[in-house]
Amino acid sequence: MALGLPLPLMSEHPEIPNFLTIIEESKATHGIAQTPLFQLLCAYQNEVFSLLMVVLVSLFVIRASRRFSVERPTKVQNALESIVEGFDGMTSGFLGRETGRFFLPFLGTLFFFIWFNNMMGMVPFMKASTSWYATTLGLALCTFVVVQITAVIKLNPLGYLHHLMGEPRGGMWVLAPLFLVLHLIGEVAKPLSLSLRLFGNILGEDILLGTFLGFGVAISAAIHMDLLPIPLHLPFMFLSLLAGSIQAVVFFMLSMIYIQLVLPHHEEEGH
Amino acid sequence: MNVVGIGHLVLAEGAAPNFLAQMITQIVAFLLFLWILRRYAWGPLTQILDGRKQAIESQFQKVEDLRSEAKRIEAEYEEKVRDIDAEARRHVQEAVADGQRVKDEIIARAREEAEELREKQERLLGLEVAKARIQMRDDIVAMTMAATEKLLRESVDSDRHRRLVGDFLAEIQQLDRGGEGEN
Numbered sequence: 001m002a003l004g005l006p007l008p009l010m011s012e013h014p015e016i017p018n019f020l021t022i023i024e025e026s027k028a029t030h031g032i033a034q035t036p037l038f039q040l041l042c043a044y045q046n047e048v049f050s051l052l053m054v055v056l057v058s059l060f061v062i063r064a065s066r067r068f069s070v071e072r073p074t075k076v077q078n079a080l081e082s083i084v085e086g087f088d089g090m091t092s093g094f095l096g097r098e099t100g101r102f103f104l105p106f107l108g109t110l111f112f113f114i115w116f117n118n119m120m121g122m123v124p125f126m127k128a129s130t131s132w133y134a135t136t137l138g139l140a141l142c143t144f145v146v147v148q149i150t151a152v153i154k155l156n157p158l159g160y161l162h163h164l165m166g167e168p169r170g171g172m173w174v175l176a177p178l179f180l181v182l183h184l185i186g187e188v189a190k191p192l193s194l195s196l197r198l199f200g201n202i203l204g205e206d207i208l209l210g211t212f213l214g215f216g217v218a219i220s221a222a223i224h225m226d227l228l229p230i231p232l233h234l235p236f237m238f239l240s241l242l243a244g245s246i247q248a249v250v251f252f253m254l255s256m257i258y259i260q261l262v263l264p265h266h267e268e269e270g271h
Numbered sequence: 272m273n274v275v276g277i278g279h280l281v282l283a284e285g286a287a288p289n290f291l292a293q294m295i296t297q298i299v300a301f302l303l304f305l306w307i308l309r310r311y312a313w314g315p316l317t318q319i320l321d322g323r324k325q326a327i328e329s330q331f332q333k334v335e336d337l338r339s340e341a342k343r344i345e346a347e348y349e350e351k352v353r354d355i356d357a358e359a360r361r362h363v364q365e366a367v368a369d370g371q372r373v374k375d376e377i378i379a380r381a382r383e384e385a386e387e388l389r390e391k392q393e394r395l396l397g398l399e400v401a402k403a404r405i406q407m408r409d410d411i412v413a414m415t416m417a418a419t420e421k422l423l424r425e426s427v428d429s430d431r432h433r434r435l436v437g438d439f440l441a442e443i444q445q446l447d448r449g450g451e452g453e454n
Contacts (some may be wrong), residue, residue, distance in 0.1 A: 043288040047296040054300050058307040065311040070319055070326075077316075084316040105313040109305040141294070144420060233433035 015210045016233075019125040020045045046129035053116045053129075075083070095263065103259060106146060110139065111252040114198065118244030121206055121238055128244075131206045136199040140191035143255040145189070151262035163262070190258055194251060201247045205240040209233045250255050298432060415439055 023029045032038055041048050064076045087096050087108045090102035114130055121128025123172065129135045152158045166172070166179030166189075216232035419436060 044293060044296065047293055047300065050300045054307075055318045058304065058311075061308060061312045063346055065315055068315050068319060073319075080312060081316055081320060084313065087356065088317060088320070093323050093338055100319065105305060105309040108313060109301070109308045111426070113304050129297070132293070134290050138294040138297035138299060142298060162403055187437075221429045 005060060015127070015131070015206045016121070017125075018045065018049070018127040020048065020127075043249055045127060046132040046135055049127045050117060050129040050135060052126075053120055054113075057112070057116055084108070091256060095260055099259075099263065103146075103256070107252055107256055107259075110143070110255055111248050112137065114244060114251050115248035117260055118243075118248060121202065121209070121244070124172055128202050130198055130247075131197065131202040133199045136147060136195040136202075139190070139198075139251070143189040143194060143253065143258065144187075145259045146255075147262060148187075149235035150259055154262060154264050160262070190254075194254055199249050201243055203244055205236070205243055208236050212236055223240055411443060 017025070018172055023038070024033045024042055029221060033042075045147075064074075066073050068077055084104075088101065088104055090100075091104045094100060095103060117130045117135065118128050120126045121131065150196075152165070157162055161180075162168075163178050164183040166183065167178040168176045168179070170171075177199075212233035213229075214233075216230040219232070220226060221228040332388070419432065
């Protein structure tokens, strides 16, 4: 554990098997499982599934983009346009037309990266890489960096420092160091809360699904129905579908709010 | 937790991966995803949406322009209709005035002609009257002469005869003057 993070952030936990773990555990593929490449893939399986999702979705989007047309849009294009329009409406409505349009690709991609990764956990033989803290922390750091850069650009470094000190006036300068510390803690807490919330929810879903899948299989084995396991985890898949979507929306909305908090117009409104 | 079949719950074990490397890989994956989606989805689709929005706005503007143009043409048409009505009324009034003028001219000319005719008839009548008077005078003279001859034959002397003829002629001249004065 390179960062020495406490359990359960870096611990091993029960989960639904994916194709890598199945190959690793299967006796038939024992030879493949012993190769260094496979060992590496297993060690970085969250990244493998994350990249796999990126590749699959990217291929779909690139293929769809070749048929984009203003005059005769396809059904896929219509669907994508509706999605883009919806996100554009949200970001533009929240951040303003120009700023919203500028951050639309980042915020939209953030949402879909998280959502597709969450959904990967429900696809057989796949895995939700968002149930691994390195993924969620990486995404939260991306948001953190974007927010900080935006703050420095929009408020200028001194203005941002002034903002972090609580915008003191007159005698309030005495409290400025205290506010600075508090705000710095708040800024650090933002990516931590973002990442921990997503990680905890998705990990919880995975454990729930894995546990009930295990129960189902165990009960099936007990009544000699090995080949027809009882899908006890099925109800929780709907829950995972809902919670995975909600978590993606929450991450997206909070990232948008964090960006909005450092925009100048927000300051003028007396934040 | 060794369970048979696919329910074998796998523990994420194996070689301890480097957390930082994992995080960086996820960040790279995200940035790659961002770049691809920005290039092939967000960018083109927002452009298409903007283009379509502009096209719709342009169409609306065109419709608005056409509507105002139609209103302008309608107003122009109504103005022309009003002008045409006014022109027609003016023409009718002119025609009526022309008719009235022609009527007056005809009446005036008829009156003139009637007057001329009347004058001509009067002149002719005067001439006829004068002619009749001359004729009458000639007849009277002839009758006078005949009467005179008869008187002469009945032994009237020459002086008496002359006096009688002179008186008679004076009466005739007086009678002529009286007739001219009446005319």
